[in-house]
Amino acid sequence: MNTTSALNLAGAKPLQFPIPANVYAETVVSVKHYTDRLFSFRITRPQSLRFRSGEFVMIGLPNAEKPIFRAYSVASPAWDDELEFFSIKVPDGPLTSELQKIEVGDTVIM
Ligand SMILES: Cc1cc2nc3c(=O)[nH]c(=O)nc-3n(C[C@H](O)[C@H](O)[C@H](O)COP(=O)(O)OP(=O)(O)OC[C@H]3O[C@@H](n4cnc5c(N)ncnc54)[C@H](O)[C@@H]3O)c2cc1C
Incomplete structure (x- = not known):
């Protein structure tokens, strides 16, 4: 994990929770809401992350002692310096009920 990426860019606040081992803490750089069921977001990309088209990662939020992770393509x-994801908004979804509220500067774990 990159130490600077564990900071909240909006307020440069250090995180108040432990990031699990082998998990990246990345910063949300943009969020777009399309409908009440669909949004997209971009996060910083860890330099060491390599992937091929079509691969997925596990995304979570640092809001629980045992974060919930879900697969995201x-x-x-x-070649992009950032990572982009499109997400459904499930009203009572364990992850997306919270993920849909992310804003620029928030932290997403991966
Ligand atoms: C390999 C893989 C890649 C995935 N990539 C993406 C992705 O890029 N974007 C994304 O939004 N989700 C993707 N998903 C689904 C994702 O992992 C979560 O299920 C989703 O984010 C909802 O999480 P949740 O905890 O809020 O609700 P969950 O408890 O996971 O799901 C609640 C309900 O919503 C349904 N559901 C979940 N995801 C979707 C979806 N995308 N479209 C329609 N119905 C859905 C589930 O079948 C379930 O009935 C992927 C799943 C897999 C296995």
Whole structure:
């Protein structure tokens, strides 16, 4: 994990929770809401992350002692400096009921 990526860019606040081992803490750089069921978001990309088109990562939020992770297909190309994801909004979904509220500067774990 990159130490600077564990900071909240909006307020440069250090995180108040432990990031599990082997988990990246990345910063949300943009969020777009399309409908009440669909949004997309972009996060910083850890330099060490390599992937091929069509591969997925596990995404979670650092809001619980045992974070919930869900599979997300990477929508951005492998050469992009950021990672983009499209997400459903499930009203009572364990992850997306909270994930849909993310804002620029928030932390997403991966
Ligand atoms: C390999 C893989 C890649 C995935 N990639 C994405 C992705 O890029 N974007 C994304 O939004 N989800 C993706 N998913 C689904 C994702 O992992 C979660 O299920 C989703 O984010 C909802 O999480 P949740 O905890 O809020 O609700 P969950 O408890 O996971 O799901 C609640 C309900 O919503 C349904 N559901 C979940 N995801 C979707 C969806 N995308 N479209 C329609 N119905 C759905 C489930 O079948 C279930 O009935 C992927 C799943 C897998 C296995």
